[in-house]
Amino acid sequence: MFKYSLISAFLLLFASIGYAVEIDISSSSSICAAAKLVQEGMWNYYEGFRPGGVIGMFAAPNYWWNAGEAFGGLVDYFTFCDPNNKTLEAWIHDGMYHQAGENYNYIPSNQSMTEGNDDQGVWGMAIMEAVERNFTNPDSHSWLELSQAIFNTMNARWDTAHCGGGLRWQIFTWNSGYNYKNSISNGCLFHLAARLARYTGNGTVYIETAENVWQWMNDVKFLTEEANGNFRVYDGAEIDDNCTKVTDLRWSYTYGVFMTGCAYLYNFTGEEIWKTRTEEIVDASLDYFFANGIMQETTCQPSRLCNNDQRSFRSLFSRCLGLTMLIIPELEGQIRPYLETSAAAAARSCSGGTDQITCGENWSAAVWDGVYGLGEQMSALEVMMSLVVREPLSVATGGSNRSDFSAGMNQADAENKNKLKITTKDKAGAGALTAIVLIILLGGAVWMVF
Ligand SMILES: *[C@@H]1O[C@H](CO)[C@@H](O)[C@H](O)[C@H]1NC(C)=O
Ligand SMILES: *[C@@H]1O[C@H](CO)[C@@H](O)[C@H](O)[C@H]1NC(C)=O
Ligand SMILES: *[C@@H]1O[C@H](CO)[C@@H](O)[C@H](O)[C@H]1NC(C)=O
Ligand SMILES: *[C@@H]1O[C@H](CO)[C@@H](O)[C@H](O)[C@H]1NC(C)=O
Numbered sequence: 254m255f256k257y258s259l260i261s262a263f264l265l266l267f268a269s270i271g272y273a274v275e276i277d278i279s280s281s282s283s284i285c286a287a288a289k290l291v292q293e294g295m296w297n298y299y300e301g302f303r304p305g306g307v308i309g310m311f312a313a314p315n316y317w318w319n320a321g322e323a324f325g326g327l328v329d330y331f332t333f334c335d336p337n338n339k340t341l342e343a344w345i346h347d348g349m350y351h352q353a354g355e356n357y358n359y360i361p362s363n364q365s366m367t368e369g370n371d372d373q374g375v376w377g378m379a380i381m382e383a384v385e386r387n388f389t390n391p392d393s394h395s396w397l398e399l400s401q402a403i404f405n406t407m408n409a410r411w412d413t414a415h416c417g418g419g420l421r422w423q424i425f426t427w428n429s430g431y432n433y434k435n436s437i438s439n440g441c442l443f444h445l446a447a448r449l450a451r452y453t454g455n456g457t458v459y460i461e462t463a464e465n466v467w468q469w470m471n472d473v474k475f476l477t478e479e480a481n482g483n484f485r486v487y488d489g490a491e492i493d494d495n496c497t498k499v500t501d502l503r504w505s506y507t508y509g510v511f512m513t514g515c516a517y518l519y520n521f522t523g524e525e526i527w528k529t530r531t532e533e534i535v536d537a538s539l540d541y542f543f544a545n546g547i548m549q550e551t552t553c554q555p556s557r558l559c560n561n562d563q564r565s566f567r568s569l570f571s572r573c574l575g576l577t578m579l580i581i582p583e584l585e586g587q588i589r590p591y592l593e594t595s596a597a598a599a600a601r602s603c604s605g606g607t608d609q610i611t612c613g614e615n616w617s618a619a620v621w622d623g624v625y626g627l628g629e630q631m632s633a634l635e636v637m638m639s640l641v642v643r644e645p646l647s648v649a650t651g652g653s654n655r656s657d658f659s660a661g662m663n664q665a666d667a668e669n670k671n672k673l674k675i676t677t678k679d680k681a682g683a684g685a686l687t688a689i690v691l692i693i694l695l696g697g698a699v700w701m702v703f
């Protein structure tokens with residue numbers, strides 16, 4: 254609160270009646286013109302252009318996972334709005350490839366103080382976007398192989414010793430949250446399984462995994478299947494109580510990853526149950542995460558308590574809604590009006606900063622609300638892109654088939670069992686970092702999910 258109001262007061266001094274970003278939501282070229290400005294705002298936070306900066310990373314307070322979020326949206330922007338821009342293609346390609354890590358599984362050793370299963374999973378969503386958009390492959394590994402490595406290393410961490418199954422939030426024992434199991438980590442595994450099954454046309458391991466995740470989420474009551482907008486996915490629970498004390502917070506991106514996973518599973522299996530589940534999640538999402546048709550992060554935004562991570566969740570949520578209505582076209586009539594209203598509102602919020610194209614957090618405000626950051630830029634970008642993206646490719650429709658179903662498994666002993674080599678100094682660093690981050694970012698806010 255304090256931080257926001259200070260920043261707002263400061264920046265509003267410099268804000269004047271700006272150009273803002275205008276869009277005609279019925280025109281792809283108009284949306285792309287707006288998306289271009291919003292996307293350029295994202296690159297302002299990019300570290301890869303700075304002397305000594307790391308390729309593939311965005312400036313603090315953004316973490317490694319936020320870069321994964323960002324690149325997924327940028328792949329779509331490149332593919333559908335600026336596909337002949339070789340410079341942009343190289344920025345995105347190099348950024349995504351650079352963070353693949355020593356073992357090409359998106360577990361770079363120098364992120365072991367911050368990387369959780371959800372972080373690896375969100376990077377997985379970006380790499381999967383590259384797969385489905387036929388984005389130029391690296392020479393050493395295809396994006397598909399890299400996605401398969403992410404899936405396999407995540408799946409190998411499935412932990413039956415506590416709560417009857419599930420992924421923990423954290424990969425590494427020394428990170429705070431290691432004893433917590435959460436819906437977003439498991440949702441990412443579910444989501445990647447569904448997309449890989451559809452893309453490769455080979456459901457052997459993927460379908461079984463997706464079904465297991467869904468069943469386990471039900472068993473521990475992290476989700477409850479109900480119609481009429483009453484479907485719920487909650488945040489997670491501690492293993493100390495065998496996951497019985499569920500933290501009942503709802504986040505848009507968690508709804509998004511499960512919704513889209515169900516849609517892909519319906520498309521791949523043809524089983525009606527996955528369509529029904531998709532519809533239940535869509536109903537609940539449109540009910541809870543929108544006010545007057547405009548998307549918001551309802552659990553924290555009205556009380557102005559969203560932290561840096563939470564302020565970015567709508568980017569993935571928008572992407573997932575867009576994919577869902579492409580995979581199940583019958584849902585387009587229901588979903589699209591919400592995305593159109595939200596995209597127009599988001600554009601109106603992009604009138605801030607000295608560049609006058611900085612996007613805000615409150616899309617209902619009709620002007621920039623003084624909040625700014627990578628999360629605001631990419632949420633605005635993705636809600637716009639959700640209106641222009643087209644159906645994802647698969648091998649059956651001409652996508653690349655450079656595939657490795659056991660990618661990442663040869664490192665199973667090293668990474669999957671949380672035994673990455675790490676010095677005591679790094680561990681102390683991780684503890685201190687966690688503490689500092691908790692104090693700075695969260696204040697009195699909801700701490701459970703950051
Ligand atoms: C490629 O895209 C970037 C980012 O929008 C832009 O700065 C650059 O001018 C574009 N290049 C061309 C040749 O259009
Ligand atoms: C971390 O590792 C990557 C390669 O995996 C490297 O490019 C980067 O410079 C390293 N340092 C930081 C701070 O990310
Ligand atoms: C822990 O939770 C799991 C999943 O709900 C359940 O199957 C198991 O029986 C529980 N274990 C104990 C000791 O209560
Ligand atoms: C899955 O998607 C393909 C391609 O759009 C479509 O032809 C097929 O009918 C879909 N299957 C189902 C069950 O919806």
Ligand SMILES: *[C@@H]1O[C@H](CO)[C@@H](O)[C@H](O)[C@H]1NC(C)=O
Nearest residue numbers: 554555556557615617618619
């Ligand atoms: C967002 O803006 C609307 C319209 O001005 C206002 O009613 C609402 O209270 C604002 N929300 C927040 C969290 O500031």
Ligand SMILES: *[C@@H]1O[C@H](CO)[C@@H](O)[C@H](O)[C@H]1NC(C)=O
Nearest residue numbers: 387388389646650651652653
């Ligand atoms: C995918 O990209 C490759 C390499 O650029 C190209 O040869 C192929 O035609 C593309 N496939 C589709 C379906 O666009």
Ligand SMILES: *[C@@H]1O[C@H](CO)[C@@H](O)[C@H](O)[C@H]1NC(C)=O
Nearest residue numbers: 453454648649653654655656
């Ligand atoms: C894709 O590759 C696998 C393994 O190399 C092969 O079995 C399969 O037939 C290929 N599918 C297509 C559509 O080319």
Ligand SMILES: *[C@@H]1O[C@H](CO)[C@@H](O)[C@H](O)[C@H]1NC(C)=O
Nearest residue numbers: 455456457458459656658659
């Ligand atoms: C299908 O996936 C399984 C398990 O991932 C793998 O062992 C098998 O080789 C794959 N089949 C084809 C035809 O690629």
